[in-house]
Amino acid sequence: MRNEKRPNIIIFNPDQMRADALAHLGNPASSTPFLDEFSSTDAVSFRNAYCQNPVCVPSRCSFFTGLYPHVSGHRTMQYLLHEEDSTLFSELKEAGYYVWMNDRNDLLAGQASGLEHLHSDEIFFATGQSEGAGPVNKDFRGKPGDKNYYSHYEGRLETDKDGRYISDDDLSVNAAIERLKNPVDDRPICMFLGLMYPHTPYGVEEPYFSMIDSHKLPPRASKGKGKALMQERLRGLMGMQDYTEEDYDQIRTCYLGMCRKVDDQFRRLCEALKEIGEYDNSAIFFFSDHGDYTGDYDLVEKAQNTFEDCLTRVPFLIKPPKGFKTDPGITDSFAELVDFYATAMDFAGVVPGRDQFGKSLAQVLADRNAVIRTEVFCEGGRMPYEYQCDEYHAASGLNGEIPEGSMYWPRQTAQKDDQAHAKGTMIRMGDYKYVHRFGGKHEFYDLNKDPQEEINRYEDPDYQDIIVQMRLRMLDWYQETCDVVPRSYDRRMSAEAMWKRFKKKCPPEAEESIKAMIQEGAGPAKIQAALTKWESIHT
Structure with missing residues (x-):
């Protein structure tokens, strides 16, 4: 039985957080005490939740609409949602929700004047308002050719006289708590907190910088055999060949320290909901848009068309509102981020005004053994003729070479290689993962024998039957989801x-x-x- 009052929809969305950054999902070096407690008492944590694209914009355009990136072409960093696109936000706003968000959304086309007001009642602008002084080591990159120049590693950040580093994320969390405590009216709230952390650059202040014990870090994934060409191109361009295991440990502990700060920020938000008596009546979602290499395969940051778990498997925790049955703990049931859209709409009691491909996870939240998906998908990369996927030129309007001083020069340069940046699609079924590429190298992994996806077994004769089965399932999936027919019918005659x-x-x-x-x-x-x-x- 649902409450008479519609539940609040609270969305806490860190950027670039991999699933194994959570201690309760098995990383002995991680420190996420509040999320661990949250998952054991109030929420369900999905061990096998996958994003639908391993970079920000396409992933967000997908999980806020319930549509896969290929459906309307929202699969590049420079093609965001437009006036004709509805989202969870616009639909809940129309249904009577007060929609609050901060400016870190990577969702709506910036050139469309007033578009954000179709999807929100209020936006908090934090960008550029932070009070942090930056890294302690001001010359953290060194000179061109130095091993840290493209490492994205800043290290320890300076704090003020009171021991604080106030980031844009901190300001956004503060503003969200202030709005919860002082609502504009009596409408239920849909609140979206999109954080920058733990997105690169890798940098965090004390005490988080020193919280992680490097001796507890699990082994990194090696460069492997038969891996994607994109990874080879990135390693060659990043110039990190002289990195030692100790150097990688610094990045990894710093990253996990950033995740610990996210844990504290999420705790503060939940405590505020409890303080005002709205915690029980709130559906709370915690998930990331995609992951991060963080040293795996001798790489940092991310790539748009590789699909290892470190990039595609994300934290996904859901606390239902009061009135929905909950079976707290970890579930092994597969989930996709498109399911967030369907689940949030289900909790809100709002029927989507169009077709979509997400599935409500309410059944799994009530019984962690329930299964609603037997496979998950992710996609990325581009066709050879798709120049718009060169995000640097698309964003800047430049026609010349990408400046080597840009931190993203390695990735943006690698993406100019048609073969390296070939469009790819991943399917995971059970313990098997298959990646099909247009004009590139296909991949197949047995995750039971090779959990870090180091050995590409696509040519192994022992796996050919399952590869064919997965390829056919991928074809069925594309046919099922290739488009959406509008629900409004057109006249055939004027x-x-x-x-x-x-x-x-x-x-x-x-x-x-x-x-x-x-x-x-x-x-x-x-x-x-x-x-x-x-x-x-x-x-």
Whole structure:
């Protein structure tokens, strides 16, 4: 039985957080005490939740609409949602929710004036307002050619005299708590907190910088055999060949320290909900848009068309609102981030105004052994002719070479290689993962024998039957999800053409009523039936 008052929808969305950053999902070096407690007492944590694209914009355009990136072409960093696109936000706003968000959304086309107001009632702008002084080591990159130049590693950040580092994320969390404590009106709130952390650059202040014990870090994934060409290109361009295991440990502990800060920020938000008596009546979602290499395969940051778990498997925790049955703990049931959209709409009691591909996870939240998906998908990369996927040129309008001083020069340069950046699609079924690429190298991994996806077994004769099965399932999935038919139906004839069709048959006395029927959208059969009835009455 649901509450009479619609539940609040609270969305806490860190950026670039991999699933194994959570201690309760098995990383002995991680420190996420609040999320661990949250998952054991109030929420369900999905061990096998996957994003639908391994970079920010396409992933967000997907999970806020319930559509896969390929459906409408929202699969690049430079093609965001436009006026004709509805989202969870616009639909909940129309249904009577007060929609609050901060400016870190990577979702709506910036050039469309006023677009954000169709999807929100209030936006908090934190960008550029932080009070942090930056890294302690001001020359953290060194000179071009140094091993840290493209490492994204800043290290320890400076704090003020009170031991604080106030980031844009901190300001956004503060603003969100302030709005919860001082609501504008009595509408239920849909709150979206999109954080920057633990997105690169890798940098965090004390005490988080020193919280992680490097001796507890699990082994990194090696460069492996038969891996994607994109990884080879990135390693060559990043120039981190001289990195030692100790160097990688610094990045990894710093990253986990950033995740610990996210844990504290999430705790503060939940405590605020409890303080104002709205925790029970809130559906709370914690998930990331994608993951991060963080040293795996001798790489940092991310790539748009590789699909290892470190990039595609994300934290996904859900606390239902009061009135929904909950079986707290970890579930092994598969989930996709498109399911967030369907689940949030389910909790809100709002029916989507269009078709979508997410599935409500309420059944799994009530019983962690329930299964609603037997496979998950992710996609990325581009076709050879798709120049717009070169995000640097698309964003800046430049036609020349990408400046080597840009921190993203390695990735943006690698993406100019048509073969390295080939469009790819991943399917995971059970313990198997298959990646199909257009014009690139296919991949297949047995995750039971090779959990870190180091050995590409695509050519192994022992796996050919399962590879064929997974390829056919991928084809079925593409056919099932390749487009969305609008729910509004179009006329096949204009009003003028319709009138010309029936003008000769229409007695003068019936012209006014028939023209009115045409303007209202009546079809030929209905108009013919009206004329026949008129004739039977008047003859």
